[in-house]
Structures are given as structure tokens and as C-alpha cells.
Amino acid sequence: MPTYAQRALDLFPAGSNGEYRIPADLLPVIERGSGAYVWDTDGRKHLDMTMAWGAALVGHGRPRVLEAAARQAQQGANFAAITRVLVELAERIRDVSPCIEKIRFVASGTEATMLCLRVARAATGRPKVMKYEGAYHGQHEVGVTSLVGDRLPDFPEPDDAGVGGDWVNRDVLVAPYNDIETTRRIVSEHGDTLAAVIVEPFHRCLSPAPGFLEGLREITARHGVVLVFDEVVTGFRFAPGGAQEYYGVTPDLVAYGKALGGGFPIGAYGGCADVMEAVSEHRLPGPNYAWSASTGGGNPVTAAAANATLDVLNEDGVYERLHAHGRRLRESMRGVLDDAGEAAQVLGDGPLAQVAFTDAPVTDHRSWKASDGARGRAVMLALLRDGVFLNPMGTKLYLSIAHEVAEIDAFADHFATALRRTAAAGAEEG
Numbered sequence: 464m465p466t467y468a469q470r471a472l473d474l475f476p477a478g479s480n481g482e483y484r485i486p487a488d489l490l491p492v493i494e495r496g497s498g499a500y501v502w503d504t505d506g507r508k509h510l511d512m513t514m515a516w517g518a519a520l521v522g523h524g525r526p527r528v529l530e531a532a533a534r535q536a537q538q539g540a541n542f543a544a545i546t547r548v549l550v551e552l553a554e555r556i557r558d559v560s561p562c563i564e565k566i567r568f569v570a571s572g573t574e575a576t577m578l579c580l581r582v583a584r585a586a587t588g589r590p591k592v593m594k595y596e597g598a599y600h601g602q603h604e605v606g607v608t609s610l611v612g613d614r615l616p617d618f619p620e621p622d623d624a625g626v627g628g629d630w631v632n633r634d635v636l637v638a639p640y641n642d643i644e645t646t647r648r649i650v651s652e653h654g655d656t657l658a659a660v661i662v663e664p665f666h667r668c669l670s671p672a673p674g675f676l677e678g679l680r681e682i683t684a685r686h687g688v689v690l691v692f693d694e695v696v697t698g699f700r701f702a703p704g705g706a707q708e709y710y711g712v713t714p715d716l717v718a719y720g721k722a723l724g725g726g727f728p729i730g731a732y733g734g735c736a737d738v739m740e741a742v743s744e745h746r747l748p749g750p751n752y753a754w755s756a757s758t759g760g761g762n763p764v765t766a767a768a769a770n771a772t773l774d775v776l777n778e779d780g781v782y783e784r785l786h787a788h789g790r791r792l793r794e795s796m797r798g799v800l801d802d803a804g805e806a807a808q809v810l811g812d813g814p815l816a817q818v819a820f821t822d823a824p825v826t827d828h829r830s831w832k833a834s835d836g837a838r839g840r841a842v843m844l845a846l847l848r849d850g851v852f853l854n855p856m857g858t859k860l861y862l863s864i865a866h867e868v869a870e871i872d873a874f875a876d877h878f879a880t881a882l883r884r885t886a887a888a889g890a891e892e893g
């Protein structure tokens with residue numbers, strides 16, 4: 464009988480359900496998870512440092528979340544309608560999210576950011592959107608434009624042969640993150656036709672430079688451009704009110720996903736009432752209407768899990784611990800790199816970390832691309848080989864509330880081993 468990994472390789476392109484690029488001999492097929500660990504179908508235990516790409520912020524199998532979901536599932540898994548638990552969830556999000564006056568639920572971060580952009584275009588009647596180089600907003604056209612390519616042109620370039628280039632070339636603008644002058648120039652030049660600027664306020668694993676988000680808020684407001692915060696990563700992770708609370712800047716629209724669902728698939732978007740009015744069916748089929756409907760979005764099992772997730776995150780000291788643990792992780796990685804004499808930057812904030820092998824500061828996509836990606840990948844693969852589950856495509860490390868000091872220190876040991884092994888062996892292929 465072939466192994467699960469062999470069966471997966473047989474059926475799934477690259478043996479993955481998307482974005483892992485794990486060499487065939489290393490492919491783990493996950494059987495179950497608990498807390499900060501996952502077990503594969505060979506019975507091997509891995510320290511999980513990706514936590515469902517950040518969706519499992521409360522840890523795997525958190526009883527309170529599972530019980531809430533199971534209780535709700537017994538009463539019906541989906542009605543494709545507003546439910547009691549969804550109203551409660553919407554109110555709780557409104558109470559912590561500075562910009563939310565109106566909200567809709569979907570089933571993924573991709574849908575949430577896509578709809579923010581469509582709503583902005585419908586509400587303003589303008590065609591263009593601007594994003595930042597290297598920003599990932601999900602698997603729609605804008606999300607995958609100017610994302611990973613090695614060429615760094617000043618124009619939008621889809622990293623996906625399926626994206627219709629004409630629309631993207633005409634209506635998507637790109638700017639370097641943290642560059643307020645270029646942002647101001649583009650927004651001023653295209654003000655009349657620019658519907659929205661979408662930004663990950665904490666871009667990939669990079670913090671905003673002082674004044675960058677404030678400058679962006681000011682210039683978009685001046686030109687009537689809808690400012691969209693993609694808080695799929697930062698939402699409910701940096702603070703109850705996400706990056707809006709953490710950085711003190713309020714956008715017009717916000718997109719959520721990942722952590723909110725406690726591991727269950729979720730997305731939500733919302734913001735000021737007048738912009739959100741674009742999705743009101745009373746407008747149908749008016750010229751300023753944007754279609755927003757999702758069979759799985761806002762389903763009651765996920766909503767119940769999300770309410771329980773917010774209960775868990777609201778317990779005393781949770782955010783303080785997440786930040787303290789993130790600091791410990793980054794400091795220990797710094798220490799390991801210094802001991803090994805490696806030229807590298809440790810990036811991150813909150814419970815997130817990432818390493819870039821370069822001696823130059825990393826502040827945007829171009830400075831990230833200038834780092835030694837092959838070295839980074841070799842280290843990630845060595846970690847994977849050593850029993851640390853992560854995404855070797857260079858994605859950030861995500862801690863959860865289930866990661867204690869013991870897990871962070873264990874990771875530092877694995878990291879030291881991975882640096883040693885890869886330094887001795889040279890860059891691995893894969």
C-alpha cells in the first residue's frame with residue numbers, strides 16, 4: 464500500500480493543496496493536531512511553527528472552540544442566512560474594530576479583500592486600485608499581482624499566467640511599501656480614477672515606518688480614495704482591534720480572516736456605512752451595486768467557533784503573552800544567528816517572526832528580494848527535516864497561544880541545528 468504522502472503526490476499538484484513547495488521526500492501528511500504540535504500519518508510529531516498559516520492562533524483543538532462548534536453543528540451546520548451566533552459575532556467585531564459600522568461574512572481572506580476592492584470600485588464609480596509590491600491579499604487577481612516575481616518592474620505584473628493582463632495593466636497600480644512619497648505621487652496623479660488603496664498595515668512581516676500609515680490615511684482621504692486595511696493576518700492577533708488599534712490608524716474598509724475562525728474557515732469585511740451600502744440588495748441592479756453573497760460565508764458553526772475564539776483571546780493577559788513570546792522568539796533567533804556569525808535580519812512583531820539572510824535592513828519587497836532566498840529555503844527545509852512544521856516558501860513563523868517558553872526555546876535549538884547543518888552542507892536543492 465502506498466503511503467499517504469505517495470497518494471498525495473499522485474493526486475495533488477506538487478503534492479500540496481497550495482503554496483508549500485515541499486520536496487517529495489519531506490512531505491508530511493497531517494493526521495491531527497493538539498496545542499502547538501501536529502502529528503503526521505507516519506506517527507511523527509512536529510512542532511508547528513505555521514499554525515495553519517496563522518489561522519490556529521488559539522492552538523489546535525482548543526476545547527472551548529471545539530465544544531462551541533460541536534454544539535452549534537448539532538443544530539444545523541449551515542442555513543445561508545443570518546443566525547443568532549452571527550449577529551452576536553458581528554456585534555463583537557463592531558465593538559473592537561474602529562472602522563466597522565457595517566459588516567458581511569465570507570469564507571476566506573481572499574473573498575474578504577476581493578470584496579473590499581469591488582465595493583470600493585462600486586461605491587466610488589472609479590476603476591483603479593493600488594497595492595504594494597510583494598503584498599499578498601489572497602488568490603484573486605490583485606492579490607497575486609506584483610507578488611513574488613524576480614523582475615521588479617514599476618508596473619503591475621501578474622505572478623499568475625491565468626490573470627488577464629489587460630485589466631491588471633490598466634487598472635492596478637503598484638507602489639513600494641513604506642514609501643510615502645511614491646504613494647502620495649501615485650494617489651495624487653490618479654486621484655480621479657482611483658477607487659482604493661489596499662495595504663497590509665503590517666506588510667508580510669515588515670512594520671510600517673513611522674508616519675507611513677498616517678500619511679497614507681491623509682492622502683487617500685484627501686482624494687476620496689477608499690483606504691482598505693487587509694487585516695487577514697493582523698486582525699485579532701496584534702490586539703483585539705488588530706492593526707487599527709495597534710497603529711492607531713483607521714481605514715474606510717477592513718478585511719479579516721484567519722485567526723478569527725479559531726481554525727475554521729472564515730472571512731469578514733466591513734467598514735463605513737456609506738461605502739458598505741454598495742452591497743445592499745436594495746440597490747440591485749443599480750449602477751453602484753457590488754455583488755456580495757457567499758453560501759459558506761458566516762455559517763453558524765464557524766460563527767460559534769469564532770465567538771468562542773474571541774472569548775479565549777479576551778482572557779486576561781493573552782495579548783501580553785503573545786507579544787512577550789514573539790519577542791522571545793525573535794530575540795532567541797537573533798542570538799542563534801549572532802552565535803553562528805550569520806549576516807541576517809530577524810523581522811516581525813507580535814507573535815510573528817521571519818528571517819532574511821542579508822546584512823542590509825529590510826523595509827519593503829525589494830530589500831526582501833535582495834536577501835539570500837536560497838539560504839533561507841535551505842534553512843527552512845532543514846527545520847522541516849528536523850521535525851518543525853512550517854511553510855518553506857519563506858512564509859513567516861506564527862506562534863499561537865499554545866506556544867509556551869518551552870516550545871520557543873525548542874525552536875531556537877532546532878534553528879541553531881538547521882543553521883549548522885546547512886552551513887556544512889551548502890544550500891539544499893528543492
Ligand SMILES: Cc1ncc(COP(=O)(O)O)c(C=O)c1O
Pocket residue numbers: 516570571572573574576599600601602663693694695696720721
Ligand atoms: C495578508 C493576507 N491577506 C489575505 C490572505 C488570503 O486569505 P485566505 O488564504 O483565507 O484566502 C492571506 C493569506 O495568507 C494573507 O496573508
